[in-house]
Amino acid sequence: MDILWLRHDTSSNSSYEDARLARLFNANRPDRHPTAIVCASTQSDIIKAVQLAKIFNLQINVRSGGHSYQGWSLSDNSVLIDLANYRELEVDVSQKETWVSSGMRSDVDLELMRDYGLMLGAGHHPGVGIGGFLLQGGLSWNSRNWGWACERVKALEVVTASGDLVNCSRVENSDLFWAARGAGPYFPGVVTRFLIQLLPAPKIFRSSGYIFPVSKYQEAFSWIIQITPTFDSDTEMTAVCRSLDGTDEICFMIFFVTMKGEHEEARKALLPAHETRPKGAIQEWFCQEDGLGQEYANQVKAYPGNRRWFADNAFLKNDADVTAILKDVCMTLPDQNCIVLWYPLAPHSRRTLPDMAFSLQSDHYVATYTIYDSEGDDDKYHSWIQATAEKLSSFRIGSFSGEADFKAREFKCWGDAQWKKLAQIRKKWDPDGRICYPFKLEALDKEE
Incomplete structure (x- = not known):
């Protein structure tokens, strides 16, 4: 697990700056500097990074692909957990399902099609990170008929804001499972892996x-x-x-x-x-x-x-x-x-x-x-x-x-009942606001 710390003079710290801006899709980059950047390559690294944030009383932010136009992964006074090197893919061909880590990219579909004749139905751009893609719903290939990619999520593993690793499904920690399918940047934890039902891959x-x-x-x-x-x-x-x-x-x-x-x-x-x-x-x-x-x-x-x-x-x-x-x-x-x-x-x-x-x-x-x-x-x-x-x-x-650029204007991205439930789940699993959200907790409370 590599850790890069912010120095007072970041211009002389090229390694830190390279890591801060790594894979950010938008060149219009926010002037926000995490206190530490953790380059995680295992699930254990992610748990240690969350614990590090607790020790230094810092918030937690996550980058899977870096494709958010608003640069959600950058926040001051935070630990940025970069998942680019956390790449796991376990395919069960008989069940047509896969465990895939959040750090994988949408071009994983090329590998699935080539090796297994199956398809996740990920993002249209090959560099989109699976973590952010699924958390936001997943506007996937042929969504008009195949549906939103998050509908095919069957289970997931989450490191909570308190640093615990929990399993989530319809029967286990079902509230986090509910939130993971569409909460986007308001999910109150770090998803490490998803279990996804795969689609038969087209031949042509x-x-x-x-x-x-x-x-x-x-x-x-x-x-x-x-x-x-x-x-x-x-x-x-x-x-x-x-x-x-x-x-x-x-x-x-x-x-x-x-x-x-x-x-x-x-x-x-x-x-x-x-x-x-x-x-x-x-x-x-x-x-x-x-x-x-x-x-x-x-x-x-x-x-x-x-x-x-x-x-x-x-x-x-x-x-x-x-x-x-x-x-x-x-x-x-x-x-x-x-x-x-x-x-x-x-x-x-x-x-x-x-x-x-x-x-x-x-x-x-x-x-x-x-x-x-x-x-x-x-x-x-x-x-x-x-x-x-x-x-x-x-x-x-x-x-x-x-x-959606939440800082540019007001956005309605959830139904009223779903937004209220999401706020309750957030308070339960992240009562201290350890996870970075587009708006601070006080602003969200007012919206409820």
Whole structure:
């Protein structure tokens, strides 16, 4: 277990700074400095790190992947437990389940598919840490049909704020199990491992894409919304409004990725979209050979790390006229650094969720991003993100905690009853506020 301590002059402590900023996806990094950084590689290391925090009366923060746009893993007067080197994977092929450590990344799916013919259904970006991904609900591949990844969590192991290792499931410490499926940054402990029910891995990936000029926005968006609820259950669909690569031309882009057993199944799945697509695409492709590795590469290119980011999101009302609501936003993107993403969740969004902390969803998930380089543009892009959030406010039923900047504005990421229960669980398992939360305990108490 490596421990790095903060020195008064951090600029001369390159090892500390490297560890403090390790894997932070957003180059817009908070000026917060943990007192100690523990690089854990075993479960025992995590327990010792929590005990260290108790000895020095420090708070506890955790980093699994570092992909939170807000840099949740950085707090002053804290011990940061970095899980990058804590990598465990135990697969039971007969039960189609795996124990996976929080420090593993979403690209573990490549290993599961290659070695076992199974799939966790993790994050779209290969660098997303499994710990944060599952705690926030898990917006996974094909969530519109496969559901939220946290629904497949069967059990977990947790180091509590008092330093005890406990097992959690529906029958053992069931309140922590309930909270772990969706509590996000408000979970009152450190999850070390998850037991997850796996999915059969598709044998092939095939994709189609249609890129329209913004003048075709209305027709193209209306089309994709109409076909989504009953479309093939193994096909993921997204729509993105952004500038075409290498140009300032705003385009409306629609992508399909189908995951099947053989090529003809994929062709049949994608054909109804191809046959009914609006005319006038600038670019298009149909049933192109694809793969999870290629999709990861596409995500890294489209949503790169180590640049400055602002992000916001909304679950919009099921009956909202999404095409009309987003039209003003999409037609007036300031420049090539601004992106609007629509991710459909129907038909899964119409099913009753299991009893768990994650409790808000709708047919329409909308995320807005700015991705840029210069610190001097912070005010410009933050203002655009905030103005867009305001435009969506009257149609929003809530937001996804994984892309919510709790310090920028008020977010509702849980149902009222679930938020109240989560607060009670937090007080039970972390009465002294040892775990770092986006807001201090006093602020949360007022919200209850």
